[in-house]
Amino acid sequence: MEPIEWVALLAKRIGYKRLIRWGTMGATAFLLVLLLGVPLILGGVASIGGNEKKKDECPTDTSESAKNAAAGPARTISLKDPETKRNVVIITARAIRAGLGKKGAIVAVATSGVETGGRIHSLDYGDRDSQGLFQQRPSVGWGSVAQIRNPVTSADAFFGVAKHTKNRGLKDIKGWEKMRVTDAAQAVQASATPFAYQEWASTAEKAVNDVWNEANSDPLSKKDSNSDSSSSSSTSGEANAQTVANDCLPGGDVKISGSMKQLLKSWAHPDYKYGRLEQTRGYAAMIAQAKKEGSYTGSPNRVPLGDDCGVFVTHLVVRSGxxxxxxxxxxxxxxxGGTWVIRPWMEKHWQKLPPAKTLKLSDMRPGDVGIMQGHVWIYVGPVDGMKGVWAEASERGSHGPGFAPMFNNSKRILYSDNPTTVYYRKK
Incomplete structure (x- = not known):
C-alpha cells in the first residue's frame, strides 16, 4: 500500500480534524527540539569545556621540580655506585665553576643519563666514535679521545667553556635557562632522540640536589681549577721514566715479578680511591720494564701512558706465574690486547662462572677474574696490609702517571649489577 493510501485510511478511522491536530502537535514538538534542544546540548558541551578551563586557571606548581616530575617515565641514577656519584659531583662542580648553577648541572646530568644508560660512567665505546660521559665524538670536533674520556674536560666541553673545542655548548645557547631540560640538552647534543632527555630530568635533579654541597666544596668548582687539564698532559716514555725515578711515589719494595701477593703489596695502593692516578714505585717500575720488553702496556690512543686496568690484570696474572x-x-x-681481547681469550681458555648476580663472595677463589664492558679486575682474597679482597686499576684517568692499581673493599660481588659483567676461573 502506498503512503498516501495509509494516510487516507487513517483519516477515515480517526477523522481528518484529529489527524490534522496530531500533525500540528508533532510538528510543534519537532520545532521545540530544534529550538531548545540544540542550545541545551551545545550549552552542556560548553559547560564541560568551561569546567576544564576553570581547572586550568587554578594555581599550579610551575617550578622546575614540577616540570621535571611530569616529564614521563622515571629513570634511575644510583649514587651508590662510587663512579656514578663522583661523576655527578664533577659535572655539578664544573657547572658551578662555569656559572651555570643547578639548572646547568641538571641538564648535563640528564644528558649523561641518556647517553650512558643511567650509569654516568665515562664509556670507552658508543655509536661510531662516540665516547665518554656525553658520547662526544672526536671526528666532529669535541676533542681528543683523552679529552672526551676525561670527566672534567668533557663536562667543560658540554657547558661550552672548554679551551680544546669550538663546538657549541650550553652556555652558547641563548635562553637555555628558560628551556625545558630536554630542549636545552638537545640544543647541545643534536640527538636523533630529542625528547629522551626529559625522561631523566627528575632523577637528574634529585642527583644534583644530593651532591650539591659536596660539589660546592670540591676544588673542581673553584675558578682557579684547571679547566683543560688534559691538554697539558705528557705522553712520552721519558715522562714515565721520571715517574719511576721519583722517590716520593708511594709503595714499598719494587718488584717486577714474584707471587701474586708480593706483587700486589708492591704495585697496589692498599685502599680504594676513585679516579686515582698516582702509581706506586713498584708498579711504575714494572710498566717501564714492560715498555722496554715490548710487553702489553695498553693503547696510547686511549690513555696517554697506555697502562690501564687490562695491563694491570694481565701483568699480575702473567708475572705471578x-x-x-x-x-x-x-x-x-x-x-x-685490552678488555675486548681479554674476554674472548678467557672464554676460550678459562672456565666461565655462573652469572654474576647469582654469585656470593664465598664462591670466589683467588685468581678469579671479572670483566665487563670496558673494565677488568681480579679477586685476590685477603692480603696483609691491604683493605679489601679485590684488586683493580683505576677505571678513570686521562692524564698524569697513568692508571693506578688499588684494592677495593666491597663486601659483595664486584660490579654484579652491570649486565655485561662475567667472571672467569683458571681451569
Whole structure:
C-alpha cells in the first residue's frame, strides 16, 4: 500500500480534524527540539569545556621540580655506585665553576643519563666514535679521545667553556635557562632522540640536589681549577721514566715479578680511591720494564701512558706465574690486547662462572677474574696490609702517571649489577 493510501485510511478511522491536530502537535514538538534542544546540548558541551578551563586557571606548581616530575617515565641514577656519584659531583662542580648553577648541572646530568644508560660512567665505546660521559665524538670536533674520556674536560666541553673545542655548548645557547631540560640538552647534543632527555630530568635533579654541597666544596668548582687539564698532559716514555725515578711515589719494595701477593703489596695502593692516578714505585717500575720488553702496556690512543686496568690484570696474572699464557702472555705480537681481547681469550681458555648476580663472595677463589664492558679486575682474597679482597686499576684517568692499581673493599660481588659483567676461573 502506498503512503498516501495509509494516510487516507487513517483519516477515515480517526477523522481528518484529529489527524490534522496530531500533525500540528508533532510538528510543534519537532520545532521545540530544534529550538531548545540544540542550545541545551551545545550549552552542556560548553559547560564541560568551561569546567576544564576553570581547572586550568587554578594555581599550579610551575617550578622546575614540577616540570621535571611530569616529564614521563622515571629513570634511575644510583649514587651508590662510587663512579656514578663522583661523576655527578664533577659535572655539578664544573657547572658551578662555569656559572651555570643547578639548572646547568641538571641538564648535563640528564644528558649523561641518556647517553650512558643511567650509569654516568665515562664509556670507552658508543655509536661510531662516540665516547665518554656525553658520547662526544672526536671526528666532529669535541676533542681528543683523552679529552672526551676525561670527566672534567668533557663536562667543560658540554657547558661550552672548554679551551680544546669550538663546538657549541650550553652556555652558547641563548635562553637555555628558560628551556625545558630536554630542549636545552638537545640544543647541545643534536640527538636523533630529542625528547629522551626529559625522561631523566627528575632523577637528574634529585642527583644534583644530593651532591650539591659536596660539589660546592670540591676544588673542581673553584675558578682557579684547571679547566683543560688534559691538554697539558705528557705522553712520552721519558715522562714515565721520571715517574719511576721519583722517590716520593708511594709503595714499598719494587718488584717486577714474584707471587701474586708480593706483587700486589708492591704495585697496589692498599685502599680504594676513585679516579686515582698516582702509581706506586713498584708498579711504575714494572710498566717501564714492560715498555722496554715490548710487553702489553695498553693503547696510547686511549690513555696517554697506555697502562690501564687490562695491563694491570694481565701483568699480575702473567708475572705471578698464575697463568703465564693469560692474554697471550702479555705480548702484543702474539695478540695481547685490552678488555675486548681479554674476554674472548678467557672464554676460550678459562672456565666461565655462573652469572654474576647469582654469585656470593664465598664462591670466589683467588685468581678469579671479572670483566665487563670496558673494565677488568681480579679477586685476590685477603692480603696483609691491604683493605679489601679485590684488586683493580683505576677505571678513570686521562692524564698524569697513568692508571693506578688499588684494592677495593666491597663486601659483595664486584660490579654484579652491570649486565655485561662475567667472571672467569683458571681451569
Amino acid at each position: 698464575w697463568d703465564k699464557n693469560f692474554n697471550s702472555g702479555g705480548k702484543p705480537t702474539n695478540g695481547a
